[in-house]
Amino acid sequence: MNCKSVQVRLSAYVDRELTGTEMLAVRAHLSVCELCRIEEEGLREIKQILTATPIPEPPADFADRLVAAMRAEVQPEPVRPRFRLSNLGYVGIAAFSMAATYMVITLVQPRPTPNSATARKDQSSGVAFEVQRDQAMMVGTDATGGVPIISASNYGAH
Amino acid sequence: MALTKLLATGALLVAASLALAGGQDRGSDLLRKSMGRRFQVNIVAVILQRDPGGDGTYQRVKVSRAKDGKVRHTILQPLRMAGIDSVDDGEQMRVYLPDKRSMIVQDSPMLLETDLDERLDLAKQNYDLSVVAGKRIAGRSTVCVVASPKASGLGIRRYSLDEKTGYPLRLQVEMGKGEVRTIFDTVAIEFPERLSSEIFEINPLPGTDTIRYTRPQTLTSRAHAERAVGFRPVLPTRYPMGFRMQEMQVNQGGEWKSVVVRLTDGLVRATVYQWKPDGGAVESVEESSCLDINGIRLLLVSDLPAEVRLRLLNAFTSQSKQTEYPQALRIIGYLDRRGKRMEPRDIVRSFGPIDSAYAIG
Numbered sequence: 001m002n003c004k005s006v007q008v009r010l011s012a013y014v015d016r017e018l019t020g021t022e023m024l025a026v027r028a029h030l031s032v033c034e035l036c037r038i039e040e041e042g043l044r045e046i047k048q049i050l051t052a053t054p055i056p057e058p059p060a061d062f063a064d065r066l067v068a069a070m071r072a073e074v075q076p077e078p079v080r081p082r083f084r085l086s087n088l089g090y091v092g093i094a095a096f097s098m099a100a101t102y103m104v105i106t107l108v109q110p111r112p113t114p115n116s117a118t119a120r121k122d123q124s125s126g127v128a129f130e131v132q133r134d135q136a137m138m139v140g141t142d143a144t145g146g147v148p149i150i151s152a153s154n155y156g157a158h
Numbered sequence: 159m160a161l162t163k164l165l166a167t168g169a170l171l172v173a174a175s176l177a178l179a180g181g182q183d184r185g186s187d188l189l190r191k192s193m194g195r196r197f198q199v200n201i202v203a204v205i206l207q208r209d210p211g212g213d214g215t216y217q218r219v220k221v222s223r224a225k226d227g228k229v230r231h232t233i234l235q236p237l238r239m240a241g242i243d244s245v246d247d248g249e250q251m252r253v254y255l256p257d258k259r260s261m262i263v264q265d266s267p268m269l270l271e272t273d274l275d276e277r278l279d280l281a282k283q284n285y286d287l288s289v290v291a292g293k294r295i296a297g298r299s300t301v302c303v304v305a306s307p308k309a310s311g312l313g314i315r316r317y318s319l320d321e322k323t324g325y326p327l328r329l330q331v332e333m334g335k336g337e338v339r340t341i342f343d344t345v346a347i348e349f350p351e352r353l354s355s356e357i358f359e360i361n362p363l364p365g366t367d368t369i370r371y372t373r374p375q376t377l378t379s380r381a382h383a384e385r386a387v388g389f390r391p392v393l394p395t396r397y398p399m400g401f402r403m404q405e406m407q408v409n410q411g412g413e414w415k416s417v418v419v420r421l422t423d424g425l426v427r428a429t430v431y432q433w434k435p436d437g438g439a440v441e442s443v444e445e446s447s448c449l450d451i452n453g454i455r456l457l458l459v460s461d462l463p464a465e466v467r468l469r470l471l472n473a474f475t476s477q478s479k480q481t482e483y484p485q486a487l488r489i490i491g492y493l494d495r496r497g498k499r500m501e502p503r504d505i506v507r508s509f510g511p512i513d514s515a516y517a518i519g
Contacts, residue, residue, distance in 0.1 A: 004215050034442055128443050130414050131431060131459055133262065133371065136253075138420070138427055140229075140246060140267030142193040144317060144326045145427070146207050146342040147219050147231050148244065150253045150262060 001025045006036050014043050063096055070095075185287030185303045186278050189317065189425075191324035193277070195268050196227045199323050203296070203347040208340070209236065218345075227268060228358045245358050254360045261362055264371040281424025284308055284400035285315075292318045295327040296344045305425055309399035311466045313339075315425060323349070333463050341461065374407035374418055383408065383417050391417040391432045392451060394473045399423060401470060421470070428460035428470055451475050 006029045012018050013026045030037050129150075136148035201223040206216040218235040231244040243254040246266050253262040281287070285305040292300030298320050305315040311334075318328035327344040377383045380390045386408040397403070404420040409431070416433035435455040446459045447467040451474065458471045 002215075126414055127457075130409065130416075131443050131446075131457070133264070134374070134409055134418065134431075135429065135459060136244075137251070137264065137267045137270070137374075138429065140251060141270055142195060143197075143223075144189070144193050144329065146329070147205065147217075147221060148246075148251070148267070149207070149217065149219070149231070149233065149239075150242070150244070150255075 001029045003029075003033060003036055006030070006033070007039060010036070010040055010043055014040065014047060058096070063093075066096060181288040182282055182286065184289050185305070186282055188289065188301060188303050188319055188324060189281070189287070190274050190278055192317065192319050192326045193274055194324075196225065197223065197323055197325055198225065199325075199349040200224050200351070200353045201323075201325060201347065202350055202353070203344050204234070205342050205344050206340075207342040222353060222357050224353045224358070230357055243360055245360050247358055252360055254362055254366075256363065259363060259366045261360070261366055261368045262371065263368055265373040269373070277422070277424055279424070280400075280402060280422065281305070284423045285425060292321075296347045298322075298327060298344075298347060300327055307399075307423075309423075311463065311469065312399060312423070312426070313463065320347075331461070339461075374409050377406045377408055377417065387415045387417055387433070389432075389434055389454060391419070392454060392456065392474045393419065394476075397421060397473050398469055399466070401428065426460065426462060428458055428462060428467070430471070430474065431457045431459070447471050449475065 006013075006026050009018060009022060009026055013023065016023075018026065030040055132150055136150050139145040140148040201221065203221045203223075205219050205221055207219055209215045209217045215236065217233055217239065220230075220232045220234055222230040222232075227248050229244075229246045233239045233242045241256045243256075245252050245254075246268065248266050248268050251264055251266050254260075255262070285307055288304045288306070290302050290304060292302035294300070295318055299322075300318045301321050303317040303319065305317070307314065313331040313333050316328075316330045316332075317326055318330075319326055325347075326342075327347065329341040331339050331341060333339050375386075377386060380393060383406065384390045391406070393403075393406070400423045401421045402423070404422050407418045407420070409416045409418045414433065416431045419430040419432065421428040421430065432454050434453060435450070443457060443459060445461050446457055447464060448455065448457045449471060450456070456471060456474055458467050460467055460470075462470070
C-alpha cells in the first residue's frame with residue numbers, strides 16, 4: 001500500500017471503520033512512513049479536538065428573539081395568520097441551526113499550536129528543508145531537470 | 159573478391175562511425191538548445207513531475223516562462239502543496255508558501271555560472287548520444303535525444319524535446335529491471351504571443367514573513383572549508399562512472415552549515431552535503447543516501463538509482479585516507495571557461511574579493 005492509498009483511508013482507519021486486512025496494511029505502512037504517520041497523528045488530534053469541544057449553547061431566549069426580530073421585518077398578512085406564523089417558525093429554526101453550525105465550526109477550527117502535527121514536523125526537518133532549498137537552486141539552472149520545488153511540508157524550522 | 163568485401167566492410171564501418179559521430183553531435187546540439195536558460199518563445203505549460211514526498215505520485219505544476227527568462231511555477235496538485243508559488247526573475251528566486259505565510263528569497267539559479275560546452279563535453283565522454291523520432295506530447299511533435307551511459311548501473315535517459323523550440327517536454331530514465339521512471343512530463347503547452355508582467359509578481363498576504371538566504375560560496379580548498387565550517391571535508395581524488403567534481407561550496411543556509419560537493423557526469427547531478435551532526439537522528443531526505451565517516455555525515459542527493467548513489471558515496475570513504483592538502487587542492491576540479499583545470503593561483507584570481515581574502519595564497 002502506498003502513501004496515496006493510505007492517506008485516502010486514514011480517516012476511516014482512525015475511526016476503525018476499515019476491514020481487518022486494510023487495517024493491517026495501513027498499520028504496516030504507518031510503521032515505516034514518517035509522512036503518513038504525521039498525517040495520521042494530525043488527523044487524530046483534529047478528531048480529538050472536535051470531539052472534546054463542547055457545542056456552545058445559545059442563550060435561552062435566543063430562539064424567541066430571533067423569531068421576534070424576523071417577525072418585525074416581515075409585513076403582517078391580513079389572512080391566515082396561523083399559517084404565516086408556522087412558516088416563520090420553520091425559518092427561525094433553520095436560521096438558528098445555521099447560526100449554531102457556524103459557531104461550532106468557528107470554535108473548533110484547529111489553531112497552530114506547538115503541539116500541532118505541522119509544528120512537530122517542522123521542528124525535526126531543518127536539514128531536509130535546507131537540502132530541498134539547495135536542490136531547487138540547482139534544478140533551476142536549466143529546464144531539463146524539471147521544476148524547482150520547495151514544499152511547505154518541511155519548512156518552518158527557522 | 160576478398161578485397162571488395164574488405165573495402166565494403168571498411169566503408170560500412172566508416173559510415174557507421176560517421177553516423178554515430180553525427181548522432182552524438184546532433185544530440186549534443188539539441189541538448190544545448192534545451193539546456194539554455196532562454197527560449198525564443200513565451201511558454202505556458204502544465205507539467206507532471208515526480209513528487210519527492212509522494213511515494214511515486216506526481217505533482218501537477220503550471221509553468222509560465224517568458225522569452226527573457228523569467229519563470230513562474232505554481233503547484234496545482236497535490237492539495238498539501240497547492241498554491242505554492244515560485245517566481246524567478248533572473249535576479250532572485252522567490253518562493254511563496256501561503257500556508258506558512260512565508261516568502262523564501264534567494265539568488266536566482268540563473269546567476270550561477272554554467273558552461274554548457276564543458277558540461278556537454280563531459281556528457282559526450284560518458285554517454286552515447288543518438289537522436290530518434292519522438293512521440294507527440296501535448297499535441298507537439300518531438301525529437302528524442304537518447305543518452306546511453308557508458309558506465310554500468312546508470313540508466314538510459316530519454317529527453318523528448320519540442321521539435322520547433324527545443325523546449326524539454328518529457329524526461330524518462332530507465333532505472334533497470336524494466337522500470338522506466340518519468341522525471342517530468344508535459345500535459346498541456348501553449349506559446350502565447352505575450353505574457354503579462356503581472357504573472358511574474360507575487361502578492362503575499364499581509365503578515366507574511368520574508369526569509370532571505372545567501373548564495374552558496376565557492377570554497378578553494380579543504381583548509382578554506384575548515385575555516386568556514388569548522389571541519390575538513392572528505393574529498394576523494396577520483397569518482398566512479400565518469401563523475402567529476404563541479405564545485406565545492408559552503409551552504410550558509412540558516413543555522414545548518416555544510417560543505418556542498420557538487421558532482422556531475424554531464425547530464426546527471428549528484429550533491430554531497432557534509433556536516434558535523436549534533437547527535438540527532440538522520441532526517442528523512444528523499445532520493446538520498448547517507449553515511450558517517452570520522453564524525454562527518456555525508457548525504458548524497460540525486461535521482462540516481464540507490465545502488466549507484468551508494469557506489470558514488472563509497473568513493474568518499476574508500477579514498478578518504480589518501481587525501482592530503484596538496485592533492486585536495488588539485489582535485490577541486492574548478493574548470494575555467496575553456497574547460498582547462500585551473501591552477502590554485504588562477505582559481506584565486508577567478509573569485510571575487512571576498513573569496514580571495516579567504517583563499518590559500
